Amino acid sequence: MASAAAPASSEEAVKAAKVLMVGAGGIGCELLKTLALSGFSDIHVIDLDTIEVSNLNRQFLFRKSHVGQSKAHVARDAILKFRPNINIESHHANVKDAQFNVDFFKQFNVVLNGLDNLDARRHVNRLCLAAEVPLVESGTTGFLGQVTVHVKGKTECYECQPKPIPKSYPVCTITSTPSKFVHCIVWAKELLFAKLFGDKNQDNDLNVHSKDGSSSKLDVFERDVDEDLDQYAQRIYDHVFGYNIEVALENEETWKNRRRPNPVYIRDTLPEAVKQNGSSWDCSNDHEEPSAMASLGLTNPQEIWTLAENSRVLLEAFKLFFEKREKEIGNLVFDKDDQLAVEFVTAAANIRAHSFGIPLHSLFEAKGVAGNIVHAVATTNAIIAGLIVIEAIKVLQDDYKNYRMTYCLEHPTKKLLLMPVEPFEPNPSCYVCSETPLLLDVNTKVTKLKEVIDKIIKSKLGMNLPLVMIGSTLVFEDGDGLEEDEAANYALNLEKVLAELPAPVINGTKLTVEDFQQELSCSINIKHREEFDEEKEPDGMVLSGWSAPVEKQINSNGENKSAASSSSARATDDTVEDPSKPGMKRKLDELLETKENCDASSSAQVVEDDDDCTMLDGNPALIKKKRLQ
Amino acid sequence: GGGGGAEEEELTAQETALYDRQIRVWGVDAQKRLSKAHVLVCGVNGTTIEFCKNIVLAGVGSLSLMDDHIVTEDDLNSNFLIPHDESVYGGKSRAEVCCESLKDFNPMVRVAVAKGDPSLIDGTFIDRFDIIVLSRASLKTKLFINDNCRKRSKHIAFYSVDCKDSCGEIFVDLQNHSYLQKKPGGEPEQQELKYPSLQVWKFNLNFFCRFVEIKSFSSCALLFCTPSLFAPRIRFV
Numbered sequence: 059m060a061s062a063a064a065p066a067s068s069e070e071a072v073k074a075a076k077v078l079m080v081g082a083g084g085i086g087c088e089l090l091k092t093l094a095l096s097g098f099s100d101i102h103v104i105d106l107d108t109i110e111v112s113n114l115n116r117q118f119l120f121r122k123s124h125v126g127q128s129k130a131h132v133a134r135d136a137i138l139k140f141r142p143n144i145n146i147e148s149h150h151a152n153v154k155d156a157q158f159n160v161d162f163f164k165q166f167n168v169v170l171n172g173l174d175n176l177d178a179r180r181h182v183n184r185l186c187l188a189a190e191v192p193l194v195e196s197g198t199t200g201f202l203g204q205v206t207v208h209v210k211g212k213t214e215c216y217e218c219q220p221k222p223i224p225k226s227y228p229v230c231t232i233t234s235t236p237s238k239f240v241h242c243i244v245w246a247k248e249l250l251f252a253k254l255f256g257d258k259n260q261d262n263d264l265n266v267h268s269k270d271g272s273s274s275k276l277d278v279f280e281r282d283v284d285e286d287l288d289q290y291a292q293r294i295y296d297h298v299f300g301y302n303i304e305v306a307l308e309n310e311e312t313w314k315n316r317r318r319p320n321p322v323y324i325r326d327t328l329p330e331a332v333k334q335n336g337s338s339w340d341c342s343n344d345h346e347e348p349s350a351m352a353s354l355g356l357t358n359p360q361e362i363w364t365l366a367e368n369s370r371v372l373l374e375a376f377k378l379f380f381e382k383r384e385k386e387i388g389n390l391v392f393d394k395d396d397q398l399a400v401e402f403v404t405a406a407a408n409i410r411a412h413s414f415g416i417p418l419h420s421l422f423e424a425k426g427v428a429g430n431i432v433h434a435v436a437t438t439n440a441i442i443a444g445l446i447v448i449e450a451i452k453v454l455q456d457d458y459k460n461y462r463m464t465y466c467l468e469h470p471t472k473k474l475l476l477m478p479v480e481p482f483e484p485n486p487s488c489y490v491c492s493e494t495p496l497l498l499d500v501n502t503k504v505t506k507l508k509e510v511i512d513k514i515i516k517s518k519l520g521m522n523l524p525l526v527m528i529g530s531t532l533v534f535e536d537g538d539g540l541e542e543d544e545a546a547n548y549a550l551n552l553e554k555v556l557a558e559l560p561a562p563v564i565n566g567t568k569l570t571v572e573d574f575q576q577e578l579s580c581s582i583n584i585k586h587r588e589e590f591d592e593e594k595e596p597d598g599m600v601l602s603g604w605s606a607p608v609e610k611q612i613n614s615n616g617e618n619k620s621a622a623s624s625s626s627a628r629a630t631d632d633t634v635e636d637p638s639k640p641g642m643k644r645k646l647d648e649l650l651e652t653k654e655n656c657d658a659s660s661s662a663q664v665v666e667d668d669d670d671c672t673m674l675d676g677n678p679a680l681i682k683k684k685r686l687q
Numbered sequence: 688g689g690g691g692g693a694e695e696e697e698l699t700a701q702e703t704a705l706y707d708r709q710i711r712v713w714g715v716d717a718q719k720r721l722s723k724a725h726v727l728v729c730g731v732n733g734t735t736i737e738f739c740k741n742i743v744l745a746g747v748g749s750l751s752l753m754d755d756h757i758v759t760e761d762d763l764n765s766n767f768l769i770p771h772d773e774s775v776y777g778g779k780s781r782a783e784v785c786c787e788s789l790k791d792f793n794p795m796v797r798v799a800v801a802k803g804d805p806s807l808i809d810g811t812f813i814d815r816f817d818i819i820v821l822s823r824a825s826l827k828t829k830l831f832i833n834d835n836c837r838k839r840s841k842h843i844a845f846y847s848v849d850c851k852d853s854c855g856e857i858f859v860d861l862q863n864h865s866y867l868q869k870k871p872g873g874e875p876e877q878q879e880l881k882y883p884s885l886q887v888w889k890f891n892l893n894f895f896c897r898f899v900e901i902k903s904f905s906s907c908a909l910l911f912c913t914p915s916l917f918a919p920r921i922r923f924v
Contacts, residue, residue, distance in 0.1 A: 091767055094767070095733075095764075095765060095767060111704050111705060112704065112705070112707045112708055114705055114744075114793075115705055115706055115707075115708055115709050115744055115745070115746075116708070116709075116744055118740055118744055118792055121791065122794075139770050139771070140763070140766075140767045140768075140769065140770055140771055141771070142771050200711075200712045201712065357697070358697060359703060360715055422710075426711060431707075431708070431711065432708070433708055433709070433711035433712045434708040434709065434712070435708070435709045435712050435713075435745070436709075436740070436741045436744045436745065437741050440737060440740075440741060
C-alpha cells in the first residue's frame with residue numbers, strides 16, 4: 059500500500075479513499091448504500107451477474123423492471139439518485155478477467171468483497187496480496203454472517219486458514235447405493251436429466267443396456283422411430299426405476315449390510331396410465347412456460363407428492379420436454395430457474411428415494427438442493443454491510459490494533475448478536491502468503507501432468523492460468539498469446555506421465571507453479587507413492603502442507619481438524635474464547651441438516667465421468683463458524 | 688394486506704418466487720403471518736428507515752409512517768429514501784416522501800402515511816397495528832405509548848430505537864411472548880418470555896444509575912453497563 063501518513067480523522071480518510079467493491083448482490087447493495095451514506099465518494103463496483111426476481115427480496119437497489127439487467131450498473135444508478143455527486147464506476151464483468159490485474163488493484167486504498175463463491179474470493183485475495191491492498195472479506199447465509207480483515211504482513215490472508223474441500227460423492231453412491239436425498243438429486247440431475255436432455259456426447263454412468271435381447275439397439279434411451287411418446291416415457295421409467303434396480307439387486311455383496319432397494323414399475327404405481335394410449339394432457343396455453351405441475355393441477359410447491367403423483371409429474375414433464383421444447387433437447391443443462399427441469403428432477407429423485415427407503419421431499423426443498431440455493435434475508439446483509447464499513451474505516455486509518463473479525467450469530471448463552479475477535483497473525487505455512495512449499499503424494503509413473511493440473515493446481519490451489527516449471531524447464535503454460543508450436547508442445551506434455559516429461563518428475567522433484575495474473579508462486583515437492591486408497595483418496599494423489607498447525611482441537615465432535623489458534627490470538631471479549639460448544643455446534647448442525655449438500659465446504663457436487671470434483675460455491679460463513687467452535 | 692386473503696391462504700406464485708430465499712430461512716408459515724401483520728413507525732429517520740426497508744422487502748402486510756416534520760437538507764444526509772430532487776421532496780413531510788419510495792421496494796406491501804402526533808395517539812388508533820416502532824420520542828411519549836400497547840386487549844409489540852453518534856439503543860417489549868425452540872434431535876419446545884414494561888425497566892435502570900458514572904455524550908452508554916436480563920443488547924464494535 060502507498061506509504062502515505064495515516065489521515066488525521068475518519069472523515070478525512072473516508073473522503074480521500076478510493077474503494078473497490080467486488081459484488082453488487084445481497085451484501086453489495088447494502089454496502090454500496092452504507093458507503094454512500096458514510097461519505098465515501100470514489101467507488102468502483104464489479105459484478106458479472108444480472109438481476110433475477112429472487113434477488114428482489116433483499117437487493118433493494120433493484121426493481122422488477124430491472125430483471126435481466128446488470129447488477130453493477132443498476133446499483134450505481136440507484137445510489138446516484140440519493141447521492142448524485144459521488145463517483146461510482148461500475149463494471150459488468152468477471153473480477154477474474156485479465157483487465158483487473160495487479161495494477162488495477164493498486165489504485166485502491168481498500169478492497170471490499172461481497173462475493174458468493176470461494177473461487178472468486180481466493181482470486182481477489184491473491185491480487186490484494188500482490189498489490190498490497192487491504193481486503194475486507196464477508197459472507198452471509200440466512201441469519202449468519204461474518205466480516206474479516208486481511209492486511210498483508212499484519213493479519214492472516216483469506217487463505218491462511220485452508221477452506222475445507224468441497225463435498226463430493228463417490229460415483230457408486232450415486233449410481234448404486236444412495237442413502238440420502240441429495241444422492242438421489244445428483245442422480246436425477248447429472249445422470250437421468252443429462253442422459254435424456256443433455257449433450258449426447260457426454261459420458262454418463264447410467265446403465266443403458268437392456269438384458270432382453272428383444273431390442274437391437276445399444277442404448278435403451280434412444281427413442282424408436284415413431285415410438286409413441288407415452289410409451290417411450292413409460293419404457294424409460296421402467297428401465298431406470300425397475301430394471302436397473304433389479305440388476306443392482308443381483309449383486310449380493312452390495313446389499314449384505316444395506317437395505318435392499320425396491321424396483322418400481324409403472325404398472326404398479328400408475329396402473330391407469332399403462333392402459334391409456336396416445337393420450338396427452340391438455341396443455342392449453344402455449345405461451346406460458348410449460349409445467350407438469352400446472353397440467354396436473356398440483357399447485358403447492360411445499361407439498362410432498364405421493365409416489366403416484368411423482369410418477370405422473372415425471373411422465374408429464376418428460377412429455378412436455380419433447381412436445382414443447384424439442385429443439386432444446388440435446389443441449390439442456392439443469393437450471394434451477396427452469397421450472398420444468400426442476401419438476402422433472404424432483405419427481406425422478408423422489409421415485410428413486412422411494413425405492414431406497416429415503417424420505418421424499420417437496421419441490422421447494424428439492425429445488426434448493428438441486429440448485430444449491432443459499433437462503434438469505436435482507437437484515438443480515440444490512441448488519442454485515444455496516445460492519446464492513448466500520449472495518450474499512452479502521453483500515454483507512456491504519457488502526458490495526460482495532461481490526462476485528464466479527465461474527466454475526468446467535469450466541470448460545472450470552473444474549474449477544476455480534477462476536478468480535480482479534481485477527482490472527484499470518485500463517486507461516488500458508489502457501490499463498492508465506493510461500494512455504496507444499497507436498498504432493500502421487501504416482502509419477504502413471505499420473506499424467508494433465509491430472510495434476512486439473513485436480514491440484516487449478517482446483518485445490520485455485521490458480522486460473524497456471525504455469526508449471528521443473529527447474530528451468532517450462533512444461534506447461536495456460537493463457538492467450540501462446541505460439542502455435544508452444545501450445546502444441548504443452549498439449550503433448552499434458553498427456554505425458556510425470557516421470558516422462560521433458561524434465562522428468564520423480565520422487566524429490568520440486569515443481570514451481572505460478573499464476574502470473576494472481577502473482578502467486580508456490581513450490582510443490584513431489585513424493586512418489588505407488589498405492590492410493592480408492593475410497594479415501596479417489597484423486598490418486600494427496601496434497602499436504604497447507605493446513606495451519608493445530609494447537610487446539612476446539613470442536614469436540616472431532617470433525618474439524620483445521621481449527622487453529624496461534625499464540626497471538628486473543629479474543630476481545632473473554633466470553634468469546636469458549637462459546638458454548640453444543641449451542642454453536644447445534645447451529646451449525648441445523649444448517650448442515652437442512653442443507654445437506656450445502657455444508658461448510660460447498661454445495662451439491664457434480665459427478666462427472668472421471669470422478670473429478672468440481673469446486674462449487676462455498677459459504678465461508680459456515681466455515682468460519684467451524685473455526686471458532 | 689399483502690397477498691393473503693385467498694380462501695386457502697396459500698402464498699401466490701408471485702410471492703413464492705419473490706420470497707423464495709427468505710422462506711428458506713423462516714418457513715412458509717412465518718411468511719404468511721408476516722403478510723398479515725400491520726406495523727406503525729413513528730419517527731422517520733436514518734435508523735427507522737433501515738427497519739422500514741427490511742420489513743417492506745420481507746413482505747409485511749402493511750406499514751404506516753407517522754412523521755409530520757417537513758423534509759430538510761439535513762434529512763438528505765442520512766436518509767436514502769429521499770431523492771436529491773427538491774421538486775420531489777420540497778414542502779412534503781418525511782413520512783410522505785419516504786412512503787412513496789418504500790412502495791417501490793415491494794408493490795405487494797401497503798405503505799401509507801399516518802398523520803398525527805405520537806404523543807397524542809389513542810388506544811383505538813393503535814388497535815389496528817400489531818407492532819409499533821418509536822424513535823426520537825420523549826421519555827414521556829415512550830411511556831405513554833408502551834402503556835397503551837399493554838392496555839389493549841390484543842398484544843401490541845413495542846419497540847423504541849434511537850441512535851446517537853456511534854451508539855445505539857433499542858428497547859423491546861413483547862409482553863408475554865411464546866415461541867417454539869428447536870431442540871437438537873428432539874421435538875420443538877415451547878418457550879415463554881416475559882418482557883417488563885418500559886415503566887418497570889426504567890425503574891430498575893434508575894436503581895443501578897446511582898452506581899454508574901454517567902457518560903457525557905450519551906445516556907445510552909448506561910444500557911450497556913447495566914446487567915440486562917431483558918432487552919437484547921446490540922454491541923457496536
